[in-house]
Amino acid sequence: MDDESIDTVRNVLFIMVDRLRWDYLSCYGHPTLSTPNIDWLARHGVRFENAYVQGPLCGSSRMSYYAGRYAASHGVVRDSVAPSATRKRLGAYLRLHDIRSSVIGKANIVPDGRALHRPEIYPASSEGLLSAQLGFESYERDDDALTWGKRHACLFSEVKDGRWETAWMTDRALDFIDEQGDRPWCLHLSYTALRRLHEAPAACHDTHTADDVVPARRHPDELKNSHPVQRGLQGCAGGKGISKDDVRGQAVSAYMSQIKRLDDHLGRLLDVLADTGRLEDTMVIFCSDHGDYQGDHYPREKELFYDAVTRVPLIVYDPRESADARRGTVETRLVEAIDIVPTVLDAYGLDDDGHVLEGRSLQPLLHGRDTDWRAAVFSEMGYAWHDFARDPSTSVDRP
Structure with missing residues (x-):
């Protein structure tokens, strides 16, 4: 624990947006996208200019966020790899101190079924259920790793009580906060709308058009003599499609429209x-699990190690008076996803x-x-499972 931490927070709101690029927010300089509510967090907190994830894939990145460990340590180098059920994650640390730790939305980790069947851990026990949920209590789980069957979002998502999923998740977050009253909590609010663009109602795509889309950052030389993995990602259906200007304009404008809608709902939550009075005792952490190419460099979606994917937005609003001197500033030092767990523990005053x-x-x-600080960050991933890198005729469009 930090020596200063007599002054502590009561609650932590840990917001993660799947696939949100660091440069697709107005506070990070996007020229046509306005995100006033996220910008409010930046003006009243610290915006980190150089934040990086430990893996350019949902599972490995999220496990590093939740465990505070590099991918080489926790072993989740791809989405289908299960983390050890015996390793502590953020929720386990907090639960020891009677701090309710819950998730609304996505976690995207495969449970360690073999470990949960060991004699000391019964899958149906409270310990077993919490281990399967990565230590978070599942308040409203919507893990599209379990329900989203195709790589390019061809299916329609359920609309809960007539509300699209971002509105629904925000409403459930408000329910959770109201239920807690003055009892301490840590809520992981994990939005998924940006990876399911075609599933949202058409009305959610109307705030931006192709005219608002900035040109792609790519060069034809990137298609020459590329690494087999990169060549596979460039040559799959998604990579070929997003390379076409008309397709990219439609896809990126939809992506931007969803970000705008997300910002609107976060405004409701902040209000x-x-x-x-919860903003006076609640730390708010806003981040992403990884970015998205959106037509840059030619590959589809994510993976590899370009800034478009491994660099993410990170904004931290600290309500304490001791943080006043840095409100509205931009921090340029290198930070990583693994820094979130020790930051949260420090904020609660926990060892x-x-x-x-x-x-x-x-x-x-x-x-x-x-303080002395790091001079490097590390991101890693295992590519041995990519059949299309070895055989271009192999389809990549699979869960």
């Missing part, structure tokens, strides 16, 4: 936190597992104190 956690608390950067 309620302000009206109820961390210094010999287990590989990230560093961001509290010195949030409070403007001198």
Whole structure:
């Protein structure tokens, strides 16, 4: 625990947006996309300019966020790899101190079924259920790793009570916060709309057009003598489609429209936190699990290690007076997804597992104190499972 941490927060709202690029927010400089509510967080917190994830894929990145460890340590190098059920994640740390830790939305990790059948862990027990949920209590789970059957979002998602999923998840977050009252909580609110663009109602695509889309960052030389994995990603159906300007204009404008809708709903959430006084004792962390190419460099979706994918937005609003000196500033030092767990523990005034956690608390950067800091970040992934890299005729469009 940091020496300063007598002053602590009561709650943490940990917001993650699947596939959100760092440069597709107005506070990060996007020229045509307006995100005033996320910008509010940046003006009242610290915006991290150089935040990187530990893996350019949902599972490996999220496990690093939740465990505070590099992919080489926790072993989840692709989505179908199960993490060890015996490893502690954020929820397990907090539950020891009677802090309710819940998830609304996506977690995207395959449970460690073999470990859960060991004699000391019964799958149907509370310990077994929590291990399967990565230590989070499942308040409203919508994990599209289990329900989203195709790579390019060809199916329609369920609309809960007539509400599209982002509105529904926000409403459920408000329900959770209301239920908790003055009891401490950590809520992981994990939105999925940006990876399911074709599933949202047409009305959700009407705030931006192809005229708002910035040109792709790519060069024809990137198609020459590329690495087999990159060549496979460029040559699959998604890569070929997004390389066409008309397809890209339609896809990216839909992506931007969804970001605008998301910002609107986050505004509702922030308004309620302000009206109820919760912004005075709640830390808000806003981030992404990875970015999205959106036509840059020719590959589809994610993976590989370009900034479009491994660099992510990270904004932290710290309500404490000790953070006042850094409100509205931009931090340029290198930070990583593994820094979130020690940051949250520090904010609650809890001791961390210094010999287990590989990230560093961001509290010195949030409070403007001198500290030695890292000079490098690390992102990694296992590509051995990519059949299309070895055989271009193999389809990549599979879950």
